[in-house]
Amino acid sequence: MKITGIDALQKKLRKNATLDDVKHVVKSNTSNMNKNMQNLAPVDTGDMKRSITSEFTDGGLTGTTGPHTDYDGYVENGTRFQAAQPFVKPSFDVQKNVFKNDLERLTK
Structure with missing residues (x-):
């Protein structure tokens, strides 16, 4: 009995694992940025803070x-009547720096 294509299968599995790692980095960085924005958002009624949401597209490769x-x-x-917040x-x-470092870590 002879099995052929093992090298191609291993290469494909390594590629898929890498994509899963990239998806994880995208998801965690998008979620962290969402939390940071919510923490920094000024609150009057809370509508704007509650409106900060995340969306993932391209199979999880875009957040x-x-x-x-x-x-x-x-x-x-800001406006001419209100200072920027x-x-x-x-x-x-x-x-962006955390995201860049996370992606660089994956390529090593």
């Missing part, structure tokens, strides 16, 4: 998070 109110941009960037950009600035 999106952010607020979903009509006024979150005004809070983030950034919560999205500071969360992103912290998380």
Whole structure:
């Protein structure tokens, strides 16, 4: 009895494990950024803080998070009547470095 294709199977399994690892990194970083935004979001009624949600697409390879109110941009960037109270950009600035380090760790 002879089994052929073992090398191709092992290569495919290694590739799939790597994709699962990438999906895990995407999910954990998206979730952490979501929590950071919720912690930094200014609260008046709590609507904006509650509107911060995450969504995963592309089979888990893409994660999106952010607020979903009509006024979150005004809070983030300010207006001529109101000073900016950034919560999205500071969360992103912290998380992008963590995400980059996590992905670099996977390639080693």
